[in-house]
Amino acid sequence: MKDFIAGLPKCELHLHIEGTLEPKLKFELARRNGLELPYSSVAEMRAAYTFDSLPSFLTIYYEGMRVLLTEPDFYDLAMAYLRKAAEQNVRYAEIFFDPQAHTSRGVPFDVVIRGLRRALMDAEAQLGVRAQLIMCFLRDFQAEYAMATLLESLPYKEWIAGVGLDSDEKGNPPVKFAAVYERARQEGYLLTMHCDVDQDDAIEHIRQAVEDIGVNRIDHGVNLLEDQRLVEVVLARGMGLTCCPVSNGYVTASMKAEGIRKLMDLGVRVTINSDDPAYFAAYVRENLEALHEALNLTREELAQLERNAFEITWLPRHVKDAYL
Numbered sequence: 001m002k003d004f005i006a007g008l009p010k011c012e013l014h015l016h017i018e019g020t021l022e023p024k025l026k027f028e029l030a031r032r033n034g035l036e037l038p039y040s041s042v043a044e045m046r047a048a049y050t051f052d053s054l055p056s057f058l059t060i061y062y063e064g065m066r067v068l069l070t071e072p073d074f075y076d077l078a079m080a081y082l083r084k085a086a087e088q089n090v091r092y093a094e095i096f097f098d099p100q101a102h103t104s105r106g107v108p109f110d111v112v113i114r115g116l117r118r119a120l121m122d123a124e125a126q127l128g129v130r131a132q133l134i135m136c137f138l139r140d141f142q143a144e145y146a147m148a149t150l151l152e153s154l155p156y157k158e159w160i161a162g163v164g165l166d167s168d169e170k171g172n173p174p175v176k177f178a179a180v181y182e183r184a185r186q187e188g189y190l191l192t193m194h195c196d197v198d199q200d201d202a203i204e205h206i207r208q209a210v211e212d213i214g215v216n217r218i219d220h221g222v223n224l225l226e227d228q229r230l231v232e233v234v235l236a237r238g239m240g241l242t243c244c245p246v247s248n249g250y251v252t253a254s255m256k257a258e259g260i261r262k263l264m265d266l267g268v269r270v271t272i273n274s275d276d277p278a279y280f281a282a283y284v285r286e287n288l289e290a291l292h293e294a295l296n297l298t299r300e301e302l303a304q305l306e307r308n309a310f311e312i313t314w315l316p317r318h319v320k321d322a323y324l
């Protein structure tokens with residue numbers, strides 16, 4: 001089955017580009033930018049990746065990205081991921097980026113997006129991997145900062161497929177960003193947001209995302225199972241969930257494989273993704289392997305997970321159809 005999974009044409013829809021920053025590249029960028037890291041080796045850096053919750057992960061994630069300063073840094077980051085994606089037969093990816101994690105450190109928005117965009121263009125031409133960008137707002141910052149970021153993105157609208165919401169969910173419900181999402185929709189952006197696994201008020205956050213905001217899909221969202229009525233709404237709208245089993249195992253005590261199984265059986269468009277593969281040591285292939293180990297999936301079920309992903313991409317219908 002390993003060979004089957006390796007060869008399966010894949011689509012990745014929940015991937016934070018800053019979460020693909022591998023220790024080796026982190027050292028290289030630190031050297032390039034004249035920064036000191038508090039580790040003397042890759043092994044030491046990895047040993048410091050000791051997270052067991054969303055906040056403890058986020059601390060390490062934000063600390064790691066301080067080495068990203070220039071346009072070539074963002075280019076190299078995205079190219080490294082896209083090379084890995086090509087190796088794993090990922091044919092198409094929708095890639096999150098966190099502009100506020102950089103503008104809040106003094107790195108200009110245009111430096112970030114130009115570097116990422118150039119990598120996407122080169123990867124399509126050189127590797128045959130197609131990708132689009134999704135701009136995420138940091139939910140633990142004020143809504144006004146998200147709105148300012150949205151406005152700052154407008155000159156680059158052609159380069160951004162939609163918006164998302166990530167970072168620390170505690171006390172930061174979807175409705176905090178209702179006005180930002182309304183404006184994003186008016187600007188033509190498609191909408192997604194994280195409803196992380198087992199957060200406080202998880203099912204209420206999913207309800208807000210679906211009913212108050214009207215998102216096109218949900219990132220994580222496994223707690224949807226807690227409300228049969230909402231399951232029906234999600235099914236009726238054909239919405240998808242971007243699940244990340246290995247990530248779940250780090251930020252909660254479980255991969256949530258059984259929950260993912262139930263959602264698949266209900267007919268929800270479940271997809272399998274890597275989230276922050278450099279930190280969780282698993283790209284999309286390893287996520288599929290881990291899920292298969294837990295659930296003993298059939299080839300048909302594995303193929304269906306990838307069909308779900310291509311189906312819920314934010315590509316035009318005729319482009320989507322070419323992958324299906």
Ligand code: HPA
Nearest residue numbers: 016166167194196275276
């Ligand atoms: N959840 C919230 N914020 C994040 C994540 C995540 O899975 N990954 C990177 N930022």
Ligand code: ZN
Nearest residue numbers: 016166194275
């Ligand atoms: Zn995520």
